[in-house]
Amino acid sequence: MSIQINYKINPKNISQRNLILFSNEKFDLKPLKKHMSSSDYNFVSDLIKTKNLKQKILIFDLSSRKKIILIALKQNISYSSVEKLGAKFYDLFKDLKQTQYILDSDSETSKLKNLTGYFLHGLKLKSYIFDKYKSKKNRKNISIIVSGKNKPSVKDQIRFKAIEDGTFYTRDLVSEPGNILHPDEYAKRLKSLSKDGLKITVYDEKKLKKMGMNTLLGVGQGSVRGSYLVTMEWSGLKDKSKPLAFVGKGVCFDTGGISLKPAKFMEDMTYDMAGSAVVVGLMKSLAIRKAKVNAVGVVGLVENMPGGNAQRPGDIVKSYSGKTVEILNTDAEGRLVLADALTYTEKKFNPKFIVDLATLTGAIIVSLGSEYAGLFSNDDKLSKQLIHAGENVEEKVWRMPLNKNFDKLIDSKNADMQNINYVGGAGSTTAAQFLQRFILNKTPWAHLDIAGMAFSKYGGALNSGGATGYGVRLLNKLIEDKYE
Ligand code: BES
Ligand code: ZN
Ligand code: ZN
Secondary structure, eight states: OEEEEEEOSSOSOGGGSEEEEEEETTOOSGGGGGGSOHHHHHHHHHHGGGSOTTSSEEEEESSSSOEEEEEEEOTTOOHHHHHHHHHHHHHHHTTOSOOEEEEEGGGOOSSSSOHHHHHHHHHHHHTOOOOTTOSSOOOOEEEEEEESTTSOOHHHHHHHHHHHHHHHHHHHHHHSOTTTSOHHHHHHHHHGGGGGTOEEEEEOHHHHHHHTOHHHHHHHTTSSSOOEEEEEEEEOSSSOOOOEEEEEEEEEEEOOTTSOOOSTTGGGGGGTTHHHHHHHHHHHHHHHTTOSSEEEEEEEEEEEOOSTTOOOTTOEEEOTTSOEEEOSOTTOOHHHHHHHHHHHHHHHHOOSEEEEEEOOOTHHHHHHTTTOEEEEESOHHHHHHHHHHHHHHTOOEEEOOOOHHHHHTTOOSSSSEESSOSSSOOHHHHHHHHHHTTOOSOOOEEEEEOTTTSEESSOBTTBOSEEOOTTHHHHHHHHHHHTO
């Protein structure tokens, strides 16, 4: 559904429109008297006796054409709770017949100010659907005019819009099926992001071969599509200070390769590029809101297919770092793509830190379900910052251990390391240990395993199911709070 939000002070004919007001927790009507006509006020005063005041949202039918909606805000409500309330409101709101509303922002009475913008942001994030391939689109245009003085400032409006656009771009990419968004198409779409002010560089197979990115190339070699590494640079500072780096796994489809996955739910592997999509959405957000930071996004785009030229279990390949890897399972491919991308990012950009994102292991879903992304890091400060940012925007991370005993498990008899461990379980940790071997210069690094977070069957607080865009808001918050 599409929701148009217009910001206007003192719009005309308020009494003709459906009205949305904030109230205090107890639904005291007195403070709202000045925000309604007296006849509406009397009507609502009568009707409220019939309502269950434990609910947070009350809808009053004043006539068949006019509604007044009251939203209860606690005195000490947080921004993130207001966003969630906005999203909850969307679920009620989307089925109402009326399409024209006024939200009077002057009805806000909580301690925190400017809640209206957060409320609408939550509503907007929840309203996303992916219906590109439905012949019959179930869309209606709803317009909310925001009146009063507590409307978001122009700066806030740009900020909300940047986050929404970035998150929706991520969701669009993740939602595209494998036959459409294969690596060739993906690389092409990324090139077009230069219009947002990002510097895009695409390395194709020929270049990657020359550079020695053989662990990345090995994953894609069974596919008729190309393999790519794409860098996206945002220079928001005049100086040449070290950028923040974000690296993403972009496996456009993961069949498992010769170590083929079972048929059931293999279709889910179309979202195995979600890590890369988060990096792309984040970079787009930074560019739209002209963030005062230098940042670089790096994504490895491949398709993991079986085929006559596909990589075999037992193959040994030499990575960009020079380290050799014995491929024991071609389905543990994400770490192979990231290995080269990480070393390259560290070497080329010498960043302040590297955060990588990947739908890397099924094991992280066993550990953390879809509540937390797994966080693995060599740096306590960066970890704390990520945990904190995650709590703030409800995109939570949980730190998991790394240590040399886990690291030993991926030593190989025949090469420097192998891409899976046969003993010890701890599948998400050994995958992270593998990645850590490709950070060569002790750059602060954090790996987020988002396999349980990227996609939601039933929907979450701020999404209505499907691709969640998890990670864009988390990393944007990290940057805003600590690096701008
Ligand atoms: N893309 C998968 C991980 C995954 C599983 C993401 C389920 C989302 C949902 C990854 O490439 C993979 O196949 N990992 C294997 C690793 C194993 C072979 C060591 C896994 O988790 O089973
Ligand atoms: Zn796999
Ligand atoms: Zn995968």
